[in-house]
Amino acid sequence: MAKPAQYDTNVFINCPFDETYVPILESIVFTVIACGFTPCSALQERDAGAIRLEKIKRLIGSSRLGIHDISRTDVDVDSGLPRFNMPFELGIDIAACYFGKGHLTNKKILIFDKDKYRYQKFISDIAGQDISAHNDSYTEAIAKIRPWLNSFPYTEVSSPSSSRKRRNVFAAT
Numbered sequence: 681m682a683k684p685a686q687y688d689t690n691v692f693i694n695c696p697f698d699e700t701y702v703p704i705l706e707s708i709v710f711t712v713i714a715c716g717f718t719p720c721s722a723l724q725e726r727d728a729g730a731i732r733l734e735k736i737k738r739l740i741g742s743s744r745l746g747i748h749d750i751s752r753t754d755v756d757v758d759s760g761l762p763r764f765n766m767p768f769e770l771g772i773d774i775a776a777c778y779f780g781k782g783h784l785t786n787k788k789i790l791i792f793d794k795d796k797y798r799y800q801k802f803i804s805d806i807a808g809q810d811i812s813a814h815n816d817s818y819t820e821a822i823a824k825i826r827p828w829l830n831s832f833p834y835t836e837v838s839s840p841s842s843s844r845k846r847r848n849v850f851a852a853t
Contacts, residue, residue: 681741681780681781681782681784683782683783686742687742687744688744688832688833689717689744690720690742690744691717691718691720691743691745691746692721692739692740692745692746692747692773693708693719693720693747694721694746694747694748694749694766694773695749695792696763697723698752701749701752703818704749704816704821706818707819707822707825708747709721711822711825711829712747712825712829715825715829720739720743722735722736722739736769737772740773741776741784744787744788745789745790745829745832746770746773747789747792747825748766748769748770748773748789748791748792749766749791749793749814750766750792750793750799750803751766751793751794751816753766753767753802753803762802767803770789773789774789777789790824790825791809791810791811791812792812792813792821792824793811793812794813794815794816795813796811797811799811812824
């Protein structure tokens with residue numbers, strides 16, 4: 681696989697799409713854009729004929745950076761089953777880095793959960809990864825994403841308070 685043109689500035693966002701998560705999702709997308717990167721998500725392609733897993737693999741392969749939020753793995757009230765899409769996609773991104781070739785070996789990942797050590801109860805195999813807790817707070821998500829993105833080239837990072845103010849104006853429109 682050849683390195684995609686915008687690979688270095690693409691950020692794959694793997695997160696829940698439920699209504700209660702919207703403020704955090706908006707903050708992630710806003711912060712990625714405000715820092716000069718391009719957000720990528722399975723939501724960007726609305727082709728019902730495309731196989732979702734193929735879309736996800738393509739987006740992961742075209743994004744050097746990945747933000748994965750595994751905070752919504754709780755048991756569904758109706759089915760009694762947990763939601764494992766986000767940890768599954770995280771696993772694909774980690775595997776791309778370790779088993780991929782060429783440009784895929786320089787992938788970087790930010791992992792979010794509600795609480796710093798909650799993941800150990802349902803996906804202990806990622807123990808040793810540096811998990812960031814956002815505590816279900818969009819301001820905490822911004823505070824963790826900004827410095828992470830700032831550690832890479834191509835950034836145009838503003839101050840945390842400026843990012844929060846700009847995000848609030850964005851969300852109000």
